[in-house]
Amino acid sequence: MLRPQDSSTREKKRLDGLWSFRLDRDSAGRDAGWFRGPLTGAREMAVPASFNDLAADASVRDYFGDIWYQRTARVPKGWAGERVVLHFESATHRATVWVNDTEVMSHEGGYTPFEADITELVTPGEELRITALVNNTLSFQSIPPGVIEQTPTGPAQIYWHDFFNFAGLHRSVWLVATPQARIEDLTVVTGLAAGDGTVDYTSAATDADGFDTHVVLRDADGAVVAEATGASGRLDVPGVRAWAPGAAYLYDLEVRLVDDSGVVGDSYHQPVGVRTVEVRGTQFLINGEPFYFQGFGMHEDHAVIGKAHSDAHLVHDFELLKWIGANSFRTSHYPYSEEVLDYADRHGIVIIDEVAAVGLNMGLGGGIFGGQGYQTFSPGTVNDATRQVHAQAIRELVARDKNHPSVVLWSIANEPESDTAGAEDYFRPLFDVARAADPTRPVGFVNVMLAPHGKCRVSQFADVLMLNRYYGWYVNTGDLAGAEQEWTREISAWAGDGKPIIITEYGADTMPGLHSLTPQPWSEEYQVDYLDMNHRVFDACDAVVGEQVWNFADFATKSGIMRVDGNKKGVFTRDRRPKSAAFALRRRWRAKESGSLN
Numbered sequence: 001m002l003r004p005q006d007s008s009t010r011e012k013k014r015l016d017g018l019w020s021f022r023l024d025r026d027s028a029g030r031d032a033g034w035f036r037g038p039l040t041g042a043r044e045m046a047v048p049a050s051f052n053d054l055a056a057d058a059s060v061r062d063y064f065g066d067i068w069y070q071r072t073a074r075v076p077k078g079w080a081g082e083r084v085v086l087h088f089e090s091a092t093h094r095a096t097v098w099v100n101d102t103e104v105m106s107h108e109g110g111y112t113p114f115e116a117d118i119t120e121l122v123t124p125g126e127e128l129r130i131t132a133l134v135n136n137t138l139s140f141q142s143i144p145p146g147v148i149e150q151t152p153t154g155p156a157q158i159y160w161h162d163f164f165n166f167a168g169l170h171r172s173v174w175l176v177a178t179p180q181a182r183i184e185d186l187t188v189v190t191g192l193a194a195g196d197g198t199v200d201y202t203s204a205a206t207d208a209d210g211f212d213t214h215v216v217l218r219d220a221d222g223a224v225v226a227e228a229t230g231a232s233g234r235l236d237v238p239g240v241r242a243w244a245p246g247a248a249y250l251y252d253l254e255v256r257l258v259d260d261s262g263v264v265g266d267s268y269h270q271p272v273g274v275r276t277v278e279v280r281g282t283q284f285l286i287n288g289e290p291f292y293f294q295g296f297g298m299h300e301d302h303a304v305i306g307k308a309h310s311d312a313h314l315v316h317d318f319e320l321l322k323w324i325g326a327n328s329f330r331t332s333h334y335p336y337s338e339e340v341l342d343y344a345d346r347h348g349i350v351i352i353d354e355v356a357a358v359g360l361n362m363g364l365g366g367g368i369f370g371g372q373g374y375q376t377f378s379p380g381t382v383n384d385a386t387r388q389v390h391a392q393a394i395r396e397l398v399a400r401d402k403n404h405p406s407v408v409l410w411s412i413a414n415e416p417e418s419d420t421a422g423a424e425d426y427f428r429p430l431f432d433v434a435r436a437a438d439p440t441r442p443v444g445f446v447n448v449m450l451a452p453h454g455k456c457r458v459s460q461f462a463d464v465l466m467l468n469r470y471y472g473w474y475v476n477t478g479d480l481a482g483a484e485q486e487w488t489r490e491i492s493a494w495a496g497d498g499k500p501i502i503i504t505e506y507g508a509d510t511m512p513g514l515h516s517l518t519p520q521p522w523s524e525e526y527q528v529d530y531l532d533m534n535h536r537v538f539d540a541c542d543a544v545v546g547e548q549v550w551n552f553a554d555f556a557t558k559s560g561i562m563r564v565d566g567n568k569k570g571v572f573t574r575d576r577r578p579k580s581a582a583f584a585l586r587r588r589w590r591a592k593e594s595g596s597l598n
């Protein structure tokens with residue numbers, strides 16, 4: 001699937017705005033055919049937005065189940081003769097969609113796109129009715145997982161991840177026009193050697209008999225630097241300008257379907273950053289140079305809009321990353337909006353791209369986030385069916401993000417149970433799925449503190465070790481000296497594995513404005529001291545190739561005794577004001593050469 005775009009042969013129309021919206025507490029709408037006409041009893045709802053915080057109503061905020069969205073739109077009259085597609089960038093966590101009375105598609109997974117050809121159902125110049133039945137219930141067979149428990153006051157949604165289950169239509173919905181003879185997919189893989197670059201491309205076309213594929217690579221000034229014909233091939237770029245962290249440079253690859261008389265049937269543009277990624281021993285190399293990740297685990301999370309994409313927040317968050325000297329982040333704990341990845345491509349920020357497989361650890365959840373008594377991997381909990389959903393989520397992430405130069409590493413799960421035979425069996429094939437989908441990038445998963453070196457049975461499959469550690473917070477609380485000793489001991493053991501180590505989480509909850517002369521947890525001073533202690537540990541270990549603080553900003557979680565108005569481990573508050581740690585990190589990161597963004 002290609003991202004919607006405007007080109008000389010394609011057009012797109014954004015369907016954001018106010019949609020009709022109705023919660024369906026009894027799941028009655030499908031049988032009653034709510035898609036067959038205007039939604040009755042509906043309220044208005046913004047798209048894109050998480051629906052949860054828009055109503056001043058707890059029963060809306062905490063709702064799980066069926067959710068109906070509907071709007072009408074007009075197919076541009078100029079689209080006569082075109083193929084018309086309805087494209088959702090995401091629907092969290094699943095959706096079924098109707099156009100007028102006809103069901104056109106269903107999709108599982110809350111953070112990747114899906115689309116349907118609706119040409120036969122619509123007439124250019126006329127209106128269509130789009131109805132989406134979104135569902136945000138988590139089960140043992142969803143990624144991320146959850147379960148419904150019966151309580152004295154009714155069913156409750158339990159889940160094991162530490163962020164609020166925001167849901168709805170978080171990203172744009174599009175009507176798209178493409179030619180019937182069309183480019184359907186495109187993969188680019190780039191290489192660098194002695195100052196010259198290569199761009200290997202593979203394209204797929206549909207209904208394209210009589211068309212040849214022509215590709216043109218242009219530099220940022222629009223000058224043609226290479227051309228080729230054929231559905232796949234290699235473009236040589238002598239004297240290439242590489243894409244590098246902090247120094248983004250993008251070429252434009254145009255793929256065209258051209259018929260015998262030279263008429264262009266379809267044209268698709270793909271930005272291309274020429275760069276290489278390689279793991280060598282304990283080093284992580286970008287363009288053959290050792291790269292040190294400095295940045296954050298983040299969240300798509302803002303007041304009111306929840307997990308919705310917003311360009312204004314995107315620009316501001318990247319400005320803060322630049323201000324603080326970050327060069328990278330992880331899309332913890334799900335695929336982010338494609339706008340975020342495009343922006344990172346253009347601004348030279350490096351991304352660890354994560355699947356929404358978070359909370360596959362009922363032991364951890366039982367201990368910290370509530371919900372006891374489940375075995376993570378078992379026929380009745382996370383099982384083979386879950387693994388198929390997880391595999392599909394990996395494939396869809398790679399399919400969506402494979403051409404982004406900013407993406408250098410796949411994370412196929414965050415903090416799953418990884419110290420059991422069940423975990424080993426569950427994950428082994430998933431690493432194969434990731435490597436089959438993308439043989440060019442390293443693959444890893446994020447290891448939890450409960451599965452330390454010597455106990456973890458999944459890290460053997462990973463190219464890079466990603467560790468989340470909370471010495472000085474969840475353990476050795478308030479005792480930074482003891483934390484430093486234990487952390488140093490554990491990290492040295494991991495270093496012995498001979499793989500690069502990225503510390504993908506370390507952090508301390510901090511109440512902005514709480515100050516303390518002595519190092520008291522929750523104070524701004526403690527967060528600074530905690531980070532300093534961690535940095536001493538990292539700086540003493542050659543195998544550590546990255547530090548990503550948890551978290552960039554405070555974020556919403558479900559309520560509970562562990563959280564005060566959400567998770568407060570942000571270096572910025574939820575409304576993006578700096579805590580003291582922001583200035584401390586800025587001093588450290590900006591002192592490092594690789595810290596500047598363009």
Ligand code: BDP
Pocket residue numbers: 161162163333414415468505550567569
């Ligand atoms: C880890 C998780 C992350 C949590 C964090 C925390 O990966 O999602 O928010 O710890 O406890 O367990 O703050």
